[in-house]
Amino acid sequence: MTTNTATTSGSGLMSKFGTWLMILATVGFGLIICVEMINILFYDPFSDDKFLFKLAGSLSSVEIGPLTYLMFGSLFVALMMGLPLAFVTGGLGVLFVYLVGDSMMLNIVPSRIFPMMTNSDLAAIPLFIFMASMLERAGLIEEMFSVVYKWMGGLSGGLATATILASTLLAAMVGVIGAAVVTMGIIALPAMLKRGYDHKIAIGSIMAGGTLGILIPPSILAILYAVVAQQSVGELYLGSVIPGLMLSSLYIAYVLIRSWLNPKLGPPIPIDERISLREKLRLLRGLVAPLILVALVLGLLFGGIATPVEAAGIGSFGAIVVAMMHRKFTIGGLREASITTAKATAMVLWIMFGASVFVGFYILQGGQQFVTDAILGTGMSSYGILFLLMVLLVVLGMFLDWVGILLLAVPIFIPIVKALTFDGLFGFAPVQGDDVVLWFGVLYLVNMQMSFLSPPFGYALFYIRGVCPPEISMGTIFKSALVFLAIQAFGLMVCIIVPGVVTWLPGLVYG
Numbered sequence: 001m002t003t004n005t006a007t008t009s010g011s012g013l014m015s016k017f018g019t020w021l022m023i024l025a026t027v028g029f030g031l032i033i034c035v036e037m038i039n040i041l042f043y044d045p046f047s048d049d050k051f052l053f054k055l056a057g058s059l060s061s062v063e064i065g066p067l068t069y070l071m072f073g074s075l076f077v078a079l080m081m082g083l084p085l086a087f088v089t090g091g092l093g094v095l096f097v098y099l100v101g102d103s104m105m106l107n108i109v110p111s112r113i114f115p116m117m118t119n120s121d122l123a124a125i126p127l128f129i130f131m132a133s134m135l136e137r138a139g140l141i142e143e144m145f146s147v148v149y150k151w152m153g154g155l156s157g158g159l160a161t162a163t164i165l166a167s168t169l170l171a172a173m174v175g176v177i178g179a180a181v182v183t184m185g186i187i188a189l190p191a192m193l194k195r196g197y198d199h200k201i202a203i204g205s206i207m208a209g210g211t212l213g214i215l216i217p218p219s220i221l222a223i224l225y226a227v228v229a230q231q232s233v234g235e236l237y238l239g240s241v242i243p244g245l246m247l248s249s250l251y252i253a254y255v256l257i258r259s260w261l262n263p264k265l266g267p268p269i270p271i272d273e274r275i276s277l278r279e280k281l282r283l284l285r286g287l288v289a290p291l292i293l294v295a296l297v298l299g300l301l302f303g304g305i306a307t308p309v310e311a312a313g314i315g316s317f318g319a320i321v322v323a324m325m326h327r328k329f330t331i332g333g334l335r336e337a338s339i340t341t342a343k344a345t346a347m348v349l350w351i352m353f354g355a356s357v358f359v360g361f362y363i364l365q366g367g368q369q370f371v372t373d374a375i376l377g378t379g380m381s382s383y384g385i386l387f388l389l390m391v392l393l394v395v396l397g398m399f400l401d402w403v404g405i406l407l408l409a410v411p412i413f414i415p416i417v418k419a420l421t422f423d424g425l426f427g428f429a430p431v432q433g434d435d436v437v438l439w440f441g442v443l444y445l446v447n448m449q450m451s452f453l454s455p456p457f458g459y460a461l462f463y464i465r466g467v468c469p470p471e472i473s474m475g476t477i478f479k480s481a482l483v484f485l486a487i488q489a490f491g492l493m494v495c496i497i498v499p500g501v502v503t504w505l506p507g508l509v510y511g
Helices: 002-042 064-080 085-100 103-117 120-137 140-152 158-173 177-194 199-214 220-229 233-261 277-283 285-302 308-325 331-364 367-376 382-397 402-418 433-453 459-465 474-497 500-510
Strands: none
Touching: 064 085, 064 331, 064 367, 085 103, 085 331, 085 402, 103 331, 120 140, 120 158, 120 220, 120 308, 120 331, 140 158, 140 177, 140 277, 140 285, 158 177, 158 199, 158 233, 158 285, 177 199, 177 459, 199 233, 199 433, 199 459, 199 474, 220 233, 220 331, 220 402, 220 433, 233 285, 233 433, 233 474, 233 500, 277 285, 285 308, 331 367, 331 402, 367 382, 367 402, 382 402, 382 433, 382 474, 402 433, 433 459, 433 474, 433 500, 459 474, 474 500
């Protein structure tokens, strides 16, 4: 207990130090700008003697190799100090533009941000977040788990299976990972612990099921990847459907097999608490409206009838209607959902703007070619390089959030993947050139699932820690993640070896 308190205190002091450092740096930078404006307005702006900024272009002669270590080393140090990713990437991007380039190079800031501001696909993000917030406040998550719980509770491992099934349905409604893990942890974990479930199966099923929101449409991360990689959102959604359902099925198969071999790990609910088939069917009525809404939104999107923004708009309006049908709609709930949407969207967009400036400047300096030559120069095969990229994404996932990884790594990785030829493994079909970006996108989404469960810093580990009872240690949470992490790695390997798992459905629908 003392160690935990000391750790919390230490991290709190580090965070406060980082916050004050950022405030002081901002104030100092503002003062420098004021002095510089006075110099420009009242003195000769072209005289070196009059300029306060003497460091402009001081790093212009630095080669791209040392510059790479300098830029990303500074980023790592700033993030370890607890500074916000959005402001760190944007601030460092502007700083290195000044130190390496000249005043004309500052045009990179608006030239990188403005195209994102005018990208219509990004408007789907706040709409899908709002849809998720409204459905959550309508009490549909608790009702959904209750229905699946009553249907599956009679099986050995039935509650864990119900948790994964409910999380799969929730992923198709929410697409936001943290909310899914925390909500299912609050609802499902006490029920499983009360029935004597093995801690590792109970916690692991919640974390693994909760991360399905990264992969299963309407995933927010998939929209961001499509924007960055200039990929069709509809194709990426279709490509992620089968891998998402495959992973969900693998989780369920593991739980059922383990519980069948050792019923003590997941005992069924007592016979006197089970209900008849007629009562089970009656329970399904409460899920009809939200399931129709999800089917409508995804159906319009997959069928090419509506754009992602239009489908998200229909989903947002439909979520309000569903909340009214369940008599859970209030003005206060609408206000809370709107505030949640505004905060989440602002966070995503600020990270996008900051990281875009940082990465854009790095690519402009030749960083893309430097990384491409370094990786292709290793002499590894195409699949060896792909494995290296997957490992790098997992490592980044231990330190950065999913938006930061997407905007820092994917713009650099995509050209590398496009330059490779994937001829197939073990006699399976190769990946066609037009499908490489789509295929890699789904691999990236599966990889991000793994990063959420990867000890010691996976986000899902700390989400579930916040709702676990005190007697469950962090070590138990780490152990519970390992088996499901291995299942995710197996699913990723299947998607790599059998690319048709990803490309078949988009090819069937879009030709």
